[in-house]
Amino acid sequence: MIGRAESASRFAVALLPVAAATAVVLVADRPASNPATDGSGPPEPVTRLVGADASACAAFPRADGSAAGVVAAMDSAGNWRTDTLPPGATEPALGPGGSRTGSGMAAPAAFTAQRLPEGDGGGLAVRQCDGPARQWWFVGAGSSTLRESTLVLTNVDASDAVVDVVLGGTGGPLDAVGADGVRVGAGETVRLPLGGLVAGEEEVSAAVVASQGRVVAAVADEWSGGLVPLGSEWIPATAAPATRVLLAGVAVDGPRSLLVVANASQVATPVNLSVVDDRGTFVPTEGDTELDVPAGGVASVRLPADVRGTGPGSSALVVEAEQPITASVRSRTGTATGTNADIAYGVAGPELAEPAVVPVDLGRSLAGARLALQLAAGLPGQAGPVPAARRVTVTGHAADGAVTGTDTVDITPGTAQLVDVAELDLTGAAPQSTRYLVLRPDVGSDRAPAPLVGTVVLRAAGSVAALPLDAGLTRVPVPALAPAVVPGVPLG
Amino acid sequence: MLVSHDGARWLPKVIAALEALTRAPDALVVVDTGSTDESVDICAAAFGADDVLAAPGDAPFAAAVGLGLDHRPPPVDGWIWLLHDDSAPAPDALTALLAEADRADVAVVGPKAREWPSLGRLVEVGLTIGGTGRRETGLEPGEPDQGQHDATRDVLAVGTAGLLVRAAVWRELGGLDPVLTPGDDLDLGWRAARAGHRVRVVPDALVFHAEAAAHGLRTRGSMRGRPRFHRRRSALLVLLANCRGAAFVPQWWRLLAGSLLRAVGLVLLKAPRDAWDELHAAASVHGRPLRLWRLRRARRRTARVPPGRVSHLLPPVSRPYRAGAATLADAVSGLVGSRQPLPSRSYESGPVAAEAESLPPEPTPLEQVAARPWAATMVVLVGLALITARGLLSGGELQGGALLPVPDGPGTWWADYAATWHEAGIGSLQSAPAYSPVLALAGLLTLGDPGWAVSLLMLGSMPLTGASAHLFLRRLPLGTAARVWAAAAYATTPLLTGALAQGRLGTILATAWLPLVAASAVDLARARPEANGGLAVWMRRSRAGLALAVLVTLVPVAYPLALVVTAWLLVASLPARSGPPPLSAAMSAMAVLATPWLLAPWSLADRFRDPAGWWWEAGLADAGVGALAPGRLDLALGQPGGPGAAALGGWLGAGIVVGAVLALARSDTRGPVLSAWVVAVVGLGFAALGAGRTVSLPAAPAEVWTGWCLVVWWAGLLVAAAVGASGVRQRLAGRSFGITQPVATLVVVAAVVGPAVAACVAAIDGIDGPLNRGVALPVPSYMLRDSGAAGQVSAVLLDGRPTDGLTFTVVRDDGWRLGEEPYAPAARSATLSGALRDLLVAPQPANVATLAGFGVGYVYVPAPVDLELAAALDAAPGLVRAGAPTADRAWTLDVPVVEFDPSDAIEAGSTRRWWVGAQAAGLVALVLLAAPTRSRRP
Structure with a gap:
């Protein structure tokens, strides 16, 4: 007979596996900690500062041999160089840009400046050389007896680009033959006079969309009343359409400036105008502050008298609409007979979030030019806490990049300020040797800092030109890219 | 003519039979080919010394006959009767032969030969030769003579023992051909038939033949030492020398291929000497075409009738294939067949005998099913598999989850295995996975279509798993019901764990293979080294090693699991008295655990370097099914998580867990039950180790799939429950009614019904998980x-x-x-x-x-x-x-x-081909070692 103790011990042995299994199972409670495979929401967005890897400086089209321009450029090391730009030529910019995440130095920048002969409208045309992009918006072009705009498309890549040009006029979208599928070969420049696409349209908005590749687009605008030159200018590209835009670059007072608003949507929209000056934002009591813009078209209005150009009380504009819109302001100087006649464009420009370059030295012909910086800070659209003032640090640099002086400018949100470059208190040695300035906006501690825009207005011997401040760097979100978990199996 | 060689054992009886003949021969000559016993004296004493001739010891039969005929030439219209020294004619044999031979066109007559010791079994009633060279007598081995072959008929040839031939025909044909010994009788008959003569067998004439040469009771002088070589060579020569001209070339190639195949088969049966004889015979025949030409030319001279007149004497072409089909049918019925005999039918013809009334009537279908439970279960499993896979049977390539579609042919797998640089994706230097040769072999079995192979293995996994489980469970002392239930419940695991829906190829194949590993392990544990010599034990070791190696290629985590289980088995068996001695057991363990290194050395080395790789089984590591996250209860119920899991979260399997726990209560089966439980707990431990964990494999972080470890857990529980349940009915019936009977009944019902219901529900739901059939190429x-x-x-x-x-x-x-x-x-x-x-x-x-x-x-x-x-x-x-x-x-x-240009990368790995070649050689040796031995003929 098996004794009790022995049978009990045998029973215990028999139960051992069960006990072991239970222990194992109890120990096994480990939570699934695998964010990569539990599909909980999109990953953290990562952004990258992206600049242009190449840019194109085009000479003003149809300029004759006497209108050589100047190309002034700052390379990535900070050296400033000026060169001649032969008429009709297109120069690739000096030095690669690429994508940079660094702070401190600005992206390489290049500018062209040209005094145009009377036969081409006369006046001063200044432009920052842009890098290629897929989409461009231009507002305020046109083709009529008084003026002619030319669309200049340059392809800096090694492969062809195909471009569609979408035009909108005062009556809505414009049907243009030859505006679709324009092929720009590698390294080529194509000039499209708007008169060949839409003749007789006074005010036109042009959206240049590349369906393949990318192009550098620019619009050259000439005004001549018969034989009287009324000015020329490059129309800067505006920022992408939005429901609320901030324009700086009104060069002359009120009624001599024309605001052109383009509606990029399919729905007509009313548009409201507000004025921003050094006291704040207000709606002027006199003059038109409201206008309706047809779907896909443009509308224009003279600015109210309260709007000031460069000078005391220099203003910027806030244009608001229900649909995405974009706008530009055309300022006209001089007399109708052509004396000192020139035009300048201020546009709803890119936000100044990264260091931007302001050219001081644009060649001998512009040696005496006076530069004025118009800076404006906007308010956030919704009623919320007012963001802190934006501080912009202005640094002067010599031709080799050495700092010649520093100053700061504070701008309260909802105000605009005019800064005369000559009157900047650039503390430091030898301000005379300043060749270019670098404007650095502060990063700000706010999560939503006030948007800052700026324009440089140049006046030289009766001619005027306006140049939006463009850092040349944009912050783009970088999509998360991972190897597929299940390679090759058709998805969906 | 009596030819004798060392026939002293039988000669007295032969002489007595000769003297008892009703019609005695007119002359008798004895030719003795170098006998070393007293057969010469016996013959001389019986017949006189001048009628006993001596021939050289290695003279073939034909040469001896020729010698005798020269000594006493027969008359022109006479007859020659040949006898062996171990063939005793019946008294009326010669009479019957001569009666038949009197017909005009009959040239050769032969008797019915019965076996000497028993005198009742048939040996030969006419001869013919099959297409493969096999000597066909048309008789079953050991067939008793009950008069079933007593018709006198035309045959191709008759044996030389008791052969009666016209002297004229003998001279015309040139007699027996010594080159063709021992097939000279077939050759003579064939030549006679081609010359237009008839060869008939007369069953009325009886000769009792001991067939001493065939049975190895004496070594024929001319065939000293190598009977197989001579037999095969003569068969080939007979066929090739006598076949009709049009068939010569195909017959030549067919026989050559046949000889090679037979040699390979003999090597696999571990009979290399026989294989060498085969090859030598083939070389001797096929390598001397001039001799064949001479033989054929000689036969063409004596041939007079078209070959079509002879072909009815040859056996039908399908004979060898029918024999093969019959063998296959026997094997299948043996596998599926039942232990219990079926109730027999009653034959009613004429007045019903009293005994016939008491025979049981024809069995009902239910009884037939009950008599073959496993066959019925297999049918049910096949049906379930078809229902489950109803949407996946056609329409593209099978893929999805962890399964990638198959390449075009198995050649890709072989080529990839030997290559260092692989062109997939952006190219890779990684070594080929170890399971691609296994898959390639499976692809070969389905005639080179890997798509069929993978579809069959995946979609047919339930019946295959059930079949292999049944094979294993037959080695355990289980009752039929318990065995069938355990095998069927195990067969449902690929479906219920969700492995099938998630395309987990490694788990599914390994689940089907695991019982074979277990079976080989059980065989190895039961092997006795002294029984058959070392070869038998090594055969079992190599089988177990190969089985484990294949398992490890499919599911690498099986290797650490096997290490743990083997260690436990060694430790636990140390105190036992019975069983193999510890040194032998340790050697077995080492041999078995070393074999996977032969089949998958790079794979295992990688995994030892980077332990996360243990969890990466065949197929993709991440099936793209999101989080698996099995909880505690899920693990206990064998649910690794993911789509395709069993109904009610696996609760339907709770009966099995309870049954396995209760099985521990029985003291008489505690040993096997404990072993099964230990394996199960080890599996569960590994599953718990990996559950919920994310391992960073080179591909992407992947959550660990613990499916196969839970299958091991489940398998262990099933075996424990089955062992505990066998014979439980009798035990419980013997006890007084208490709590145990209802509890046991409840547990049994739960354990049987649970998996059945779960499997049916899962089958009806079908597979809507990642596994699908679709286009395999995602780009044009x-x-x-x-x-x-x-x-x-x-x-x-x-x-x-x-x-x-x-x-x-x-x-x-x-x-x-x-x-x-x-x-x-x-x-x-x-x-x-x-x-x-x-x-x-x-x-x-x-x-x-x-x-x-x-x-x-x-x-x-x-x-x-x-x-x-x-x-x-x-x-x-x-x-x-x-x-x-x-x-x-x-x-x-x-x-x-x-x-x-991967050339600089390839340089480093150019030795791979050599290693693969060495691996292949080692595997071939191992497979030969593991192949079953051939039973030696007595």
Whole structure:
């Protein structure tokens, strides 16, 4: 007979596996900690500062041999160089840009400046050389007896680009033959006079969309009343359409400036105008502050008298609409007979979030030019806490990049300020040797800092030109890219 | 004519029979070919010394006969009667033969030969030769003579023992041909038939033949030492010398191939000497065409009738295949057959005898099913498998989850295994996975179509798993009901764990293979080294080792599991008295555990270096099914998580757990039950170790799939429950009624009904999980076929939205296929993903050049295409829109594609071929060792 103790011990042995299994199972409670495979929401967005890897400086089209321009450029090391730009030529910019995440130095920048002969409208045309992009918006072009705009498309890549040009006029979208599928070969420049696409349209908005590749687009605008030159200018590209835009670059007072608003949507929209000056934002009591813009078209209005150009009380504009819109302001100087006649464009420009370059030295012909910086800070659209003032640090640099002086400018949100470059208190040695300035906006501690825009207005011997401040760097979100978990199996 | 060689044993009886003949021969000559016993004296005493001739010891039968005929030439119209020294004619044999021989056209007559010792069994009633060279007597071995072959008929030939031939015909044909010994009788008959004579067998004439030469009771002088060689050689010569002209060439090749196949088969049966004889015979015949030509020329001279007149004497062509089919049918019925005999039918013909009334009537279908429970269960399992896979039977390639579609043919797997550089994706230096040879062999078994093989193995996994489980359970002392239940419950695990729905190829194959490993392990544990010599034990060791090796290639975690289980078995068996001695057991353990290193050395080495790889079984590591996250109860109930899990979260299997626990209560079966429980707990332990954990495999972080470990857990429980349940009915019936009977009944019902219900529900639900049939190539094939000078290009497949995250794959040739999983990640993919990201954000020509450097020629975005993504790719310099099916987008790279030159990378690994060759040689040796031995003929 098996004794009790022995049978009990045998029973215990028999139960051992069960006990072991239970222990194992109890120990096994480990939570699934695998964010990569539990599909909980999109990953953290990562952004990258992206600049242009190449840019194109085009000479003003149809300029004759006497209108050589100047190309002034700052390379990535900070050296400033000026060169001649032969008429009709297109120069690739000096030095690669690429994508940079660094702070401190600005992206390489290049500018062209040209005094145009009377036969081409006369006046001063200044432009920052842009890098290629897929989409461009231009507002305020046109083709009529008084003026002619030319669309200049340059392809800096090694492969062809195909471009569609979408035009909108005062009556809505414009049907243009030859505006679709324009092929720009590698390294080529194509000039499209708007008169060949839409003749007789006074005010036109042009959206240049590349369906393949990318192009550098620019619009050259000439005004001549018969034989009287009324000015020329490059129309800067505006920022992408939005429901609320901030324009700086009104060069002359009120009624001599024309605001052109383009509606990029399919729905007509009313548009409201507000004025921003050094006291704040207000709606002027006199003059038109409201206008309706047809779907896909443009509308224009003279600015109210309260709007000031460069000078005391220099203003910027806030244009608001229900649909995405974009706008530009055309300022006209001089007399109708052509004396000192020139035009300048201020546009709803890119936000100044990264260091931007302001050219001081644009060649001998512009040696005496006076530069004025118009800076404006906007308010956030919704009623919320007012963001802190934006501080912009202005640094002067010599031709080799050495700092010649520093100053700061504070701008309260909802105000605009005019800064005369000559009157900047650039503390430091030898301000005379300043060749270019670098404007650095502060990063700000706010999560939503006030948007800052700026324009440089140049006046030289009766001619005027306006140049939006463009850092040349944009912050783009970088999509998360991972190897597929299940390679090759058709998805969906 | 009596030819004698060492026949002293039988000669007295032969002489007595000769003297008892009713019609005695007119003359008798004895030719003795070098006998060393007293047969010469016996013959001389009986017949007189001048009628006993001596021939050289190695003279063949034909030469001896020739010698005798020279000594006493027969008359022209006479007859020659040949006898062996071990063939005793019946008294009326010669009379009967002569009666038949009197007919005009009969030239050769032969008797019916019965076996000497028993005198009742038939040996020979006429002879013919089959297409493979086999000597056909048309009789079953050991067939008793009950008069079933008593018709006098035409045959191709008769044996030389008792053969009666016309002297004229003998002279005409030139007698027996000594070259063809021992098939000279067939040759004589065939030649006679071709010459227009008839060869008849007369069953009325009886000769009792001891067949001493065939049975090895004496060594024929001329065939000293190598009877097999001589027999085979003569058979080949007879066939080739006598077949008709048109059939000669095909027959020549067929016989050559047949000889090679037979040699291979004999090598596999571990009879190398026989194989060598086969090959030597084949070489001797096929290698001397001049001799064949001479033989044929000689026969053409004596032939007078067209070959068609002879062909009815040869056996039908299908004879060897019918024999093979009969063997196969026997094997199948043996596997499926029942232990209990079926109730027999009653034959009613005429008046019913009293006994017939008491015979049981014909069995009902239910009784037939009850008599063959396993066959019925297999039918049910096949039906369940078909119902489960009803949507997956046709319409593309089987893929999804962890399963990639199969390549075109198994050749790809072999080529990949031997190669150092693999062209999949952007190329890889990773070594080929160890399971590709296993899959390639499976592909060969389905006649070179790997798609069929994988479909069969995946979709037919339930019946296959059940069959292998049944094979294992037959080795255990179980009752029929318990065995059938355990095998059926195990067969449902691929379905109920969700492995089938998730395309977990490794788990499914390993689940079907596990019982075979267990069976070989049980065999090894029961092997006694002294029984058959060392060879038997090594055979079992190699079998167990091979089985474990195949399992390890499929599910690498089986190796550490096997290490633990083997260690426990060794330790636990130390105190036992019975069983193999500890040294032998330790050697067995080491041999078994070393064999996987032969089959998968690189795979195992990688995993020891990077332990996360243990969890990566055959197929993809991540099936793309999201989080598995099995909880505690899930583990206990054998549910590894993911889609396709059993109904009610596995609760239907609770009966098995309870049954296994209760099985521990029985004291008489405690040993096997404890062993099963230990294996189960080890499996559960490994599952718990990996559950919920994410391992960072080179491909991507993947959550561990614990399916196979839980299958081991479940298998152990099933075995424990089955062993505990066998014979439980009698035990409980013997006890008084208490709590045990209802509890036991409840547990049994739960254990039987639970898995059945779960399996039926799962089968009816079908598979809607990742496993599907569809198009295997995600990009248009025109992109991946040749693209000019650069050769093959690949396409980068981008999917997703920039805001949510994008995924990319590189597709080359025919896309990602089964067996290419280790090549998916490559060390340079960081460069590739960086170039792609730059292309989307800040494109520069350098990015496109980088892509081209990887051999990428296209960028492909399948529908639905995110417009931002399409716009970004449109804007990229160097990408040009290419044609794509309607909703998809494709871009081609503007720069010329550069084929990556892997030569510098390959240099490092050029020794792989040698290693693979050595591995193959080692495997062949191991397979030969493991093959069953041939039973020696007595």
